[in-house]
Amino acid sequence: MSADIKADQVLDAKGMSCPLPILKTKKAVEALAKDQVLKVETTDPGSKNDMASWAKRTGNEILKVEEGSGTFTFYIKKTA
Amino acid sequence: MANKKMTIIASKGSLDMAYPPLILATTAAAMDVDVTIFFTFYGLEIIKKNNADSLKVSPLGNPAMPMPVPIPTLISSLPGMEAMATSMMKSMFKKHGVATVQQLLDMAMESGVKLIACQMTMDVMGYKQSDIIEGVEFGGAASWMDIAADADINLFI
Numbered sequence: 001m002s003a004d005i006k007a008d009q010v011l012d013a014k015g016m017s018c019p020l021p022i023l024k025t026k027k028a029v030e031a032l033a034k035d036q037v038l039k040v041e042t043t044d045p046g047s048k049n050d051m052a053s054w055a056k057r058t059g060n061e062i063l064k065v066e067e068g069s070g071t072f073t074f075y076i077k078k079t080a
Numbered sequence: 081m082a083n084k085k086m087t088i089i090a091s092k093g094s095l096d097m098a099y100p101p102l103i104l105a106t107t108a109a110a111m112d113v114d115v116t117i118f119f120t121f122y123g124l125e126i127i128k129k130n131n132a133d134s135l136k137v138s139p140l141g142n143p144a145m146p147m148p149v150p151i152p153t154l155i156s157s158l159p160g161m162e163a164m165a166t167s168m169m170k171s172m173f174k175k176h177g178v179a180t181v182q183q184l185l186d187m188a189m190e191s192g193v194k195l196i197a198c199q200m201t202m203d204v205m206g207y208k209q210s211d212i213i214e215g216v217e218f219g220g221a222a223s224w225m226d227i228a229a230d231a232d233i234n235l236f237i
Binding site: 015016017018019020022023025026044053054057058 | 103106107110111112176177178179187191
């Protein structure tokens with residue numbers, strides 16, 4: 001399924017702690033055009049819930065979340 | 081839809097206590113919340129020029145502070161203990177990919193967080209407006225109250 005999602009930009013937030021993944025994601029999404037997709041990679045275990053809260057609050061859409069061994073990959077569509 | 085509003089009163093100037101207002105402010109701004117931070121008393125240390133990365137933390141009077149070995153209170157009061165605790169905390173933060181206070185402050189300003197310095201405590205502590213970083217406004221309790229009365233979230237830290 002993830003093969004179907006094409007990321008327009010990739011943000012590497014691995015190794016960063018709260019609130020940096022959210023702050024960097026916000027900045028990266030702002031730089032996108034509407035309906036473009038940002039792929040964000042994190043290692044912060046809190047980022048799974050944080051990213052969901054951030055997206056809900058800002059009106060952007062998380063298309064997919066992948067969990068690897070200690071990593072999280074988010075596909076976020078700029079819908080706001 | 082109008083943005084939510086939040087104000088934070090930052091009243092503490094130790095390294096550990098500079099983090100919560102700046103983390104919450106930057107995160108709120110990233111979540112489309114309009115944020116104002118009112119710096120008063122020791123909180124002013126955070127916005128003094130070239131000072132954000134010079135804040136310190138003391139193990140004294142803080143039994144919750146994690147130390148490599150248990151340290152008796154009397155030892156905590158010795159010269160050098162504050163510097164040790166500070167560098168220990170900074171290296172812990174760095175190891176875990178936590179931003180520095182200066183970085184968070186820069187990001188707060190970049191994302192439009194409004195900063196107000198308490199003029200009364202500045203006067204009491206002998207700080208001049210030129211001692212404070214550029215981009216900060218100056219005011220008193222009424223300045224904060226006016227914004228807080230229309231805010232959805234108000235925190236005292």
